[in-house]
Amino acid sequence: MTRGDEIGYEPGRPAGYAAQPDEALNYVDAHDNETLYDALAYKLPTDTDPEQRARAHLLALGVATLGQNPVLWHAGVDLLRSKSLDRNSYDSGDWFNLFDVTGADHGFGRGLPQAGDNRAAWGIAGPLLADPALRPGGALVRSVHERALDLLRLRASSRLFRLGSAANIADKVSFPASGTWAQRPGVILMLLDDSRGVPVDPDAAALLVVANALPWSVHQPLPPAVGNGWELHPIQARGADPVVRRARVDDGAAAIAGRTLAVFRRPRG
CATH class of the missing domain: 2.60.40.1180 (Golgi alpha-mannosidase II)
Known part of the structure; x- marks a missing residue:
């Protein structure tokens, strides 16, 4: 279901469409969990260059978007949104949950996320959050946004993606x-x-x-x-x-x- 800052997208259905109880959703990040960008910050080799991180990001998003179920995009996934590696931001306030729709502040490196569900990962998260190479520039964010829109255009272009x-x-x-x-x-x-x-x-x-x-x-x-x-x-x-x-x-x-x-x-x- 759509809630919080999630968006369910399905051509031909009303904006903000919520999936029915018996209908599955495709997604790669959602609601309070780690954003896709943050999950890949943990999983990709630290020397992966920004463009390759962006390509991995779009690939993951594309697999979900071109699947048969309605697809859910976590708000800002097209802008490489980060919550500074917070794996559960429900009680993290605006400092970590801030969403800049312009993409100018994508959110990575705001500090260690609060202890809660994150303390065990602080030793890994700290060096990552301090690495300037993991903070994508505005040009890359804008490029990812345009490429993400192409994924939506592909899904909307054919009923074969929405059988x-x-x-x-x-x-x-x-x-x-x-x-x-x-x-x-x-x-x-x-x-x-x-x-x-x-x-x-x-x-x-x-x-x-x-x-x-x-x-x-x-x-x-x-x-x-x-x-x-x-x-x-x-x-x-x-x-x-x-x-x-x-x-x-x-x-x-x-x-x-x-x-x-x-x-x-x-x-x-």
Whole structure:
């Protein structure tokens, strides 16, 4: 459910839409918990450069956004929002929960979060919060915001990302490389095939999502069931991420940069 500073986003539903009791939500950070930026501050190697941190951030957000359930974005996730590593900010007040909608103050390094659920991590959190390399500049924050908007545009562009029933999902969604010779560790290959069941997209015969969580580029082989005729989705081809614009499907493989999610489209006709 949506509450606090969470936003449930679903094209065609009212702003502030709250999921029904039997409906799951996709999310990577929510409510009082660590923000996505803070979780990655703990998990990524400390020498990961800011752009690569941003790419990991957007990749995680993209996997949730292009899933089939309604997606919940924690307010500020598109601005690399931080609560200075606070894992439970319910009683932390405005000092840690402040959300600057301009992105000028993204929140990292406001000090050690209060003891509560955080004391055990102070020894790790202190050096991280003092590291100036973990405070993204305004240009990067603005860039992440624009790239995050492209994820919303992708989701809104096709009912294939919002099939709405378990039967439609079973008909149209598959992971054709899983459990086969083609599977590359760290890479997700998801096929949304509108030739199965009742068609829902007047423009795309199918969509292919390739998510590469590895820090290096890969050539992900495409099993024969994936077929041919793929082009980079127009939203990404003209979008804010120059790296994803280089993604290609050639000679039976998808070429995609590290920490990148690309969507390919097979046009009708």
